[in-house]
Amino acid sequence: MEKRAVFRAGSLAYLLILPQLLLVFVFFYWPTGAALYWAFTLEMPWGGGNQWVGLENFSAVLNDAKYWSSVAASCVFAFAATALALAQALVLALFVDRQLRGSKSFRSFYVWPYAVAAPAVSLAFRFIFAPETGLVAFVNQWWPGLWNPSINGAQAMTLVVLCFAWKWIGYNFIFLLAALQSIPRALTEASAMDGAGPLRRMLDIQLPLLTPTFFFLLVINLTESFVGADSFGIVDILTEGGPANATNLLVYKIYSDGFKGLDYSGAAAQSIILMLLVMVLTFIQFRWVERRVHYK
């Protein structure tokens, strides 16, 4: 007869997962529930009452042209930053994987940016890219007015995208490098013997085998750039959402409307919409993008 180890006492199992469930409840479901409730009311900031307004907060948000410009800004930011961070990390990882001179030290160098807090990165970027006093101020000497992200919205967006990508390249790099190194050497060596050059090997062997990691990073990067603390920190220090809302990402708009403007209900409605948006986006990725992923 087959012997099986089974816990008979169901209550023990629940007891064991209780701490984790409590944590999840307190730090996730409870705040989400509160936000959901606030989104349907008009909440007085200091407490003291609120009133049920149904979908009014949502219709106010969705009929606001500036909200939609925030949505657009968020999408531009998320896709540009993700594309840049992934592409750059891939190039770096492929070269470090080729065991060129200095590969070992580059392996650790490239991860550092991720270890720096977003506000610190942003401060450094501000010093470097300030149009009048920064290191790049010289371009304005050649061509006055060429670079000024405090006035020019597109340049401001470029700046926050660069800043986010710079920080996330390190994270993506380490995952991609690990994935590259887990590709059996026999495969690359065999193709090398068959006469495939490095580029051919990258295109035909390494890249296809990287797709699961790539897919994972795509989801993480997009989610992080839509709702992450890094996007918030970078925008807060570099642009505060300006100029004229050009970099007012959804996650930053929620903060400034809610906490600076004390419109808790409007901010709650926005965060519910943002949550749904990210869920849809992730669903799309799993449903359609994942089909192109080869796990083996």
Place this chain on the structure above:
Amino acid sequence: MSFVSKLQMAAAAGALVAAFAVSPAAAERARFEFWYGLTGDLGERVQETCKRFNDSQQEFEAVCVGQGGYPNAVQNAIAAYRAGKQPTVVQVYDGGTLDLMLSGAYVPARKLMADNGYEVKWGDYFSGIANYYATAKGELLSFPYNSSTAMLYWNRDAFARIGRDKAPSTWEEVEEVARELKKAGYECPLGFNFDTWQILEQFSAIHGEPIATKNNGYDGLDAEVVFNKTKFVDHVKFFKRMADEGVFVVRTKEAGMDIVPSFASGACQMIQTSIADHGTIGKTAAPDMRWDVAMLPVWKGTERRNSLVGGASLWVLAGKSEPEYKGAAAFLKFIGTPESAEWWSTVTGYIPVTNSGFEAMKAKGFYDKAPYKGRELAIESLTYTPTTPITRGIRLGGFMQIRKEVTDALQGIFAGKVGVEEALNEAAERSNAVLRRFEKTYAGKSLL
């Protein structure tokens, strides 16, 4: 967000540790907490104030915790209040006043002092300051604390180069001077940023122009903004024209240098900013740079009115214990004494908030000598005329959002993306939506 709040927690923890580290005798004192928003040099001055209070008597102990900025002080106090862990005293900036006023989450200033047996001469506060924090009927609800107003700062050295030794008093003159400075090779005759406080709020007050109907909101929550129909529109057009010609120059933090460091470093020759920056500029400017302050210019033919107070006031929150209120009352009494007022004005650039405090300082010759000379002009500006229904303050719900709408509009205008009228009309329309939302949130409540 999480990074900032972690920093705050660390700061709060640090402050608590520091508070516990004081002498063991302090353990028996009645403690109360005071949360403030001032940061940097000014934040340290607040800590010093608390230390002076704690050293001045044995009965109470003020535990003062910096919150890292005005908006944070309000946000954190709200979160704490909702959790029943609020401080006894909190510093609230002008933009957060109305929400608190309507909330009932506070103990009115007069009641606190009367309950604890202190007599305060309420009429002693400058009316321009007191009215900003008082009900429409004039009852002061919070304690004016760090008060300032906007001034024109001008560089005497640069003015001397073009043969002038007086500050411009009209905008016509400002234009003339700025053009001469430009011709003399100065790159930034007048620096400005997109802060609405100077260009909209102070400008409207001294020109006697309303910002909103219902006497700037004092007479009801159903007020509507009107800044898109006043002299402000022409004023922005003037700024835009000057900026296009390179005579006025945008100087923002995002561009690398805000107006105050721009002035202190000699890069800009004129700016409009708070009198509270007087101390900072004195400390950071080159020692041989000669500069001065003057009242904000008005357009020719305008009957000048008093300017508005800026800064913050101290609110006493509801739901605390008797000993904590006793301590808070003693603390507020302490900072209201003429000696404290003088000390505070000396180490910061803030102005005394009471007539007697100002007179005492004037009698001592405080304003006669170099580092503080000129600061008395801030009082002159604030008290230029008795306050009118338009110039006593601005009482609009969601005022921080309204300020942001106007700032956004200004950014669009100076980027050349949108016309002045169009941008201001849109800002006004959006501001009115904010006001209606606020009115609805507080439906059934009325202004005191």
